[in-house]
Amino acid sequence: MPNKDGGHYYLTCLIPILRGAEFDAAGDVEAPTKRLREILALTPVRGEDGPGAGKLLAGDAPTEGYQGPFARNLRNHFVRMAVIEDINDNGRMNGDGLLETIGRVDPIKPQWVDHLSRPYLLFTADIDNPPDGPQEPDSYLRLLWRTMERELRQIFTYCFGFEGVNDAEAFARYIKSCQVETAMPFNDYWPGSPPLPTFPFLPAGALAALVGLAAGFLADLAARPAGTILALIAGVIVGLAVVVLILLNAVRCGRQGPSPWPPIRTCPVYSSRSICSASS
């Protein structure tokens, strides 16, 4: 599954948030999403450390001394958390007027509008995952727990099902149970031009045609005097089979299973650690 690309792992999770009411110290009612947003807003974000780093967010933040908890491990490139209260509606989708009239679609009748039953926390991380690296996302999630357990507890205490999470293993299981697959990962940390092999459409088509012609010729010889119709059918079938085989192979190359794309031999390991050391 394409959660990996070019030596990076793409963690994408949708974590259900608690519903109901929370009470603050003054007895006022607050939604868990509000509490969660407050916690997230107050969690430091600063990245790079070192002399002058406090100025890096200048214009954004004079955050001297307040390193973000995700900076405690150097595998992170980007991490984001976003509360999804509900999904947006894009308005009425009108179809073809003629077909809707024939199908007795009443334009006055409201269309179905999707709503989530509860809010979700979108949690994504773009992290290093070298080809010879550990099994992900388990290793990364355990590392997070070891380096920022306190902050993780503050954040996820407003999420459904977190109450039983008390160690790194349980945290990894919890987050993985909320993971969704990344259908299309993309990164551009290629220092030069990355290898972009193209599919050989012309040679593949020529090969399919040649094999089809040969099969048709043989079928024609074998089936005489049945005629050329049979030979034509056989040729087309074999030619299409070759095309399907070639396409299946291309899909297999794209899927890559647990391996990153592009192939491992062309996949340099670009870690945030190496970036930091290269730029310091």
Add this chain to the structure above:
Amino acid sequence: MSNIAGKTYAINVATPIHRGFSGINALIFQATRSLPHTLGGLLGLLFIHFARWSIVRKGDWPDIGQGKERLRHDYMIFCSNFNGTWDQYIDAFSDGLPQGLNLYWYGNLGYPGSIPITPFKNYIRNNQFSTDYYYNATPGATQRDIKSALRVRAALAALAQRHAADHPDSFAAAYRAMLRRVQNDLGSHGPAPVASTDTAAAAMNKLDVLRGIQASLAFSGQPGAPG
């Protein structure tokens, strides 16, 4: 809330997919990965660090005991980390790879097409949700800075290999040659122009609260206190 960390902007967009079309959509992504040359347009933009598209089918919203979601549509979630402003990004997307966008958002409900730009921007704006926490490991660097740093690193690594065996004179010549070669990669990182005065003001307001939290942690001896 901040969609900005350093020089990078985080965009999140969730769009519904026409019933029965998410399989075609997944196939398009699969084909894109199988035919890497189709990514040339995206790579040519040179300001995207990482991006992802996830397809969440209506039955695939995580259920850890809270109950299944009852939705009629599958959803596509798009997240990207890019340099520059929201407008610059959408403009470049629409100008640079209009056909690619039409394929990636193929079968998405209400998708107006990448051209003309105004309906496309309205569509993205309507389906975007803001980021509540955004961490960037290299806030002072753009994507091009990072690629430059990687080129310098590779050049230094090659030089380091020669150091043990080379004569000092030839090593000096190699060093000077390397220095000439990577001249354009020796830029400097640093703060971005203020992209959002609101973000800057929010960060200023947050500072006092953070000082209070850190001071109380230091007093109680808990981890996380400033060293």
